[in-house]
Amino acid sequence: MSSPRIAFLASSAAPAQQALAELTARYGQWQPEQADVLCPLGGDGFMLQTLHRHGDLGLPVFGLKLGTVGFLMNQHRPEDDLCQRLAGGQPAHLHPLEMTAFTAGGEQVSERAYNDVSMLRQTRQAAHIGIDLNGQERLPELVGDGVLVASPAGSTAYNYSAHGPVLPLGSQTIALTPLAAYRPRRWRGAILKANTVVRFRVLDPVKRPVSVTADSHETRDVLQVTIVQSQRHVSLLFDPEHNLEERILNEQFLS
Incomplete structure (x- = not known):
């Protein structure tokens, strides 16, 4: 099975820019219009920017937390194989x-x-x-x-x-x-x-x-x-052990 074509998008924060250089060197880089999946690097604010700019492409989105708040993001683990994480990602469908x-x-x-x-x-x-x-x-x-x-x-x-x-x-x-x-x-x-x-x-x-x-x-x-x-939706991908549905459920039990 061929590797997915990933479009990495990064916020201006230094950690996100460093991760962008490392990830594109390892996995390559595609423009969003030619990609199979979008991978924003940053926090929740940058994730929302990505959805506003590219949500109409209908591509799955797998965010990596390289910002302050990352409720909509996955943990950035450079040692893991990103392609395997993408293959095992669980979708959460968001209707704007x-x-x-x-x-x-x-x-x-x-x-x-x-x-x-x-x-x-x-x-x-x-x-x-x-x-x-x-x-x-x-x-x-x-x-x-x-x-x-x-x-x-x-x-x-x-x-x-x-x-x-x-x-x-x-x-x-x-x-x-x-x-x-x-x-x-x-x-x-x-x-x-x-x-x-x-x-x-x-x-x-x-x-x-x-x-x-x-x-x-x-x-x-x-x-x-x-x-x-909206009747339309975008699909965010999450690691199975920490998917968005579980995070939202956990929020209901925080004191």
Whole structure:
């Protein structure tokens, strides 16, 4: 069996650049468009950059942790045979969130998010946001710092720090989580079916402007944002002993 054609992609961090030189010398290097598998070297931030840039290629992705945070990455073990690890990798299928935003300037912006889409106040004034699900108003007015929608893979990131639920991978759910809600004070969010169409309406955009961020892509002065989970997916590969599903499960038992 021939070795896979690997496209190594590295962050600017020194350890990632050093690993890039060593790995390409050992396994060769292919452009993403000609490769069988993508191998980003870095942290979770660089993994998300890789998915945004090359996710449409439909290639499996095997990340190696050479950054600060590596929840979506595998351990970098230079002594191991990478081709054998790739052959034994277990896939985790991630369905990104598709976001469409309309701004006060008349723009329509579409972005994809593998972790979360978050609405955040732009000033010291609390945001006032209405929430509709599948075209039906569910919360007339949320007052607070904002609100987010997270995928299962992203539920352990910003969503978790905002006291949102950790969602099992493959659960066909998404998390709707308020950010420092002032009213209604006892509302802690909701777990929704993955095919739910979520719409946020900014109720006072002049006095209380709001921005939206899809992963790291920010759009300011939004009036309305619609979010739905994509039918398309990307496949991340993980070593069997430390796959993503097990990591997410472990997060639910951390104190």
